[in-house]
Amino acid sequence: MKLTDKKIYLASKSPRRRELLRQVGxxxxxxxxxxxxxxxxxxxxxxxxxxxxxxxxxxxxxEKGAFAWNMLQMRRQPLRPxxxxxxxxxxxxxxxxxxxxxxxxxxMLERLSGRSHEVMTSVAIHAERVxxxxxxxxxxxFAKLTPAQIKAYCATTEPYDKAGGYGIQGLAALFxxxxxxxxxxxxxxxxxxxxxxxxxxxYSV
Numbered sequence: 001m002k003l004t005d006k007k008i009y010l011a012s013k014s015p016r017r018r019e020l021l022r023q024v025g026x027x028x029x030x031x032x033x034x035x036x037x038x039x040x041x042x043x044x045x046x047x048x049x050x051x052x053x054x055x056x057x058x059x060x061x062x063e064k065g066a067f068a069w070n071m072l073q074m075r076r077q078p079l080r081p082x083x084x085x086x087x088x089x090x091x092x093x094x095x096x097x098x099x100x101x102x103x104x105x106x107x108m109l110e111r112l113s114g115r116s117h118e119v120m121t122s123v124a125i126h127a128e129r130v131x132x133x134x135x136x137x138x139x140x141x142f143a144k145l146t147p148a149q150i151k152a153y154c155a156t157t158e159p160y161d162k163a164g165g166y167g168i169q170g171l172a173a174l175f176x177x178x179x180x181x182x183x184x185x186x187x188x189x190x191x192x193x194x195x196x197x198x199x200x201x202x203y204s205v
Contacts, residue, residue: 009082011068016169017085017189024191026198026205031068031082043067045086045097053090054107058122058135061087063134064175065126079161081201087188089164091117096164106152108165112175114144117164121185125197132200135189140168145175 009031010017021028033042045057045062061090064084072079091111099105122135153172155185159165166172168179183188196205 004134008080011064011082011084014188016187020184020189029061047095053088053095053120057086057088057120061122061124062133065124065180069126079128082124083125085121085123085189086165087121088120091118096161098161099159099165102154103161105165106150109150112142116141119186121188121190123194123197125201127201130201132197134193136182136185136193138186141175141178142175143177
């Protein structure tokens with residue numbers, strides 16, 4: 001399945017999202033938003049006071065899309081639909097972001113061990129005639145992990161650029177007992193919902 005000889009912009013630095021779009025034949029051009037705190041960020045990913053995880057992930061995806069669209073106009077680049085997404089992991093109503101170091105990664109995996117948690121990915125499309133968004137929620141249940149499993153996993157590079165400190169498409173797949181929802185959504189881009197948004201923007205997927 002391919003878009004009708006058109007491209008979209010993907011405003012995301014996630015390699016998983018790129019892989020998923022390529023998997024279904026969507027052609028895209030990367031539109032990189034600045035995310036280095038030392039140089040300033042284009043869209044803050046900090047949660048607002050008392051903001052619940054669902055509202056948080058939807059707001060961040062939406063703000064990324066609006067910023068990217070405005071950036072295209074300022075740069076006078078060709079106007080194509082902009083696809084943005086944000087993913088968060090939540091446990092007991094708390095947002096689990098990307099671990100800053102080994103100790104934080106270990107602590108996250110210890111909390112997720114033997115329990116169910118939610119993975120929320122919000123996808124937004126911003127185009128000339130369409131601004132829309134879908135937030136997909138999946139439930140993931142981890143097996144009870146041993147300290148040795150957690151230590152070995154956190155010694156790899158996998159946990160440190162992922163919400164919740166793990167990636168289901170990598171070694172952490174061995175931890176997952178059960179999922180309800182979207183496997184691609186847990187990876188960072190629910191493809192069924194993404195296709196709905198692309199069609200609304202006039203693309204055949």
